[in-house]
Amino acid sequence: MPWLKLKLRTNQDKAQVLADALEEWGAISVTLQDAGDEPVFDTYWEQSPLWSQVQVTGLFPEHTDTDDILSRARECLGLVENPPHEIDLLGDEDWAHSWMAHYKPLQVGKDLWVVPSWCTPPVPDAVNIILDPGLAFGTGDHPTTSLCLEWLAEQTLTNKIILDYGCGSGILSIAALKLGAxxxxAVDIDPQSLEVTRRNALHNGIHTGLNVMLPSELPADLQTDIVIANILFGTLIELAPDIKARVRPGGWLVLSGLLGNDQAVEVRPHYEPPFVLNARERQxxxxxxxxKPG
Incomplete structure (x- = not known):
């Protein structure tokens, strides 16, 4: 299967932000490196880059809209024009082994694990979400997703109705159903994400209770016990009226995808009141x- 390799050049202080954003926008792997080095694909970043100028490389599915990615990158970096970049179409070599080795079973809450489909669940009796990383955003290892999964694992979800805004891989919807919802x-504007969500649900033995659709297909009067929106910062602001309206009185709202306290501070006035929001932070x-008061 061919892949698109997108190389972007940026300054040291913006490199980590851009790397996290590329993964959120669908990159199956991202690497930060000096411009002269060959890429070694990785999806974990523990330290800031040492170089003043950094090449951030993302590996995307073949039909990714690179114009859209570049536009988002321009906005993310605060630029007037697209950042310096290169786009290469890779051949149909088996690239899976360049990133599969980095995905291991991941505990994301008490008795809740995300397990790549090629791995054996380490705790068979736990709630195990079987997932193929890289098909759509949402593998459990990104802080925005793991924070949501941990929050879900702490709730009593029996008989609850969940709205997953920006479902990506469907991981949050699948977790909620496996935890008793x-x-x-599961809602997303990307048809590929909806197909991936359906596929992942079947892999997890979920045949009922999951409603996968575009936002425009949601019932007009739908209100749910929990609304989780793990989406881009700007979209959380844009969709605030509809997202708030989807939470029933007494229900919960969870917002994720906010990079830093500055974005959290900017989002809060669009939801408070009626909500009083508490913050959790990771990386x-x-x-x-x-x-929601009820």
Missing amino acids: NQAY KWVLLAGR
């Missing part, structure tokens, strides 16, 4: 959660 509405990413 009655129904989950500079922030989750906000609060209950």
Whole structure:
């Protein structure tokens, strides 16, 4: 299967932000490196880059809209024009082994694990989400997703109805159903994400309770017990009126995808009131959660 390799050049202080964003936008692997080095694909970054000028390389599915990615990168970096970049189409070599080795079973909450499909669940009796990383955003290892999964694992979800705004791989909807939710509405603007969500649900033995659809297909009067929106910062602001309206009185709202306290502070006024949101943070990413008065 061919892949697109997108190389972007940026300054040291923007490199980590851009790397996290590329993964959020669908890159199956990302690497930060000096411009002269050959890429070694990785999806974990523990330290800031040492170079003043950094090449950030993302590996995307063949039909990715690179114009859209470049536009997002321009906005992310605060530039007037697209950042310096190169786009290469890779051949049909088996690239899977260049990133599969980095995905291991991951515990994301008490008795909740995300397990790549080629691995054996380390705790068979736990709630195991079987997932193929790289098909759509949401593998459990990114802080925005792991924060959501941990929050879900702490709740009593029996008979609850969940709305998963920006479902990506469907990981949050699948987790909610496996944790006892009655129904989950998995919504995304990307048709490929909807197909991946359906596929991952079948891999996890989920045949009922999952409603996969475009946002325009949601019932007009739908309100749910929990709304989780793990999406881009700007979209959280743009969609705030609809997202708030989808939470029933007494229900919970969870917002993720916020990079740093500055974005969290900017989002809060669009949801408070009626919500009083509490923050959790991991690796500079922030989750906000609060209950709707009822």
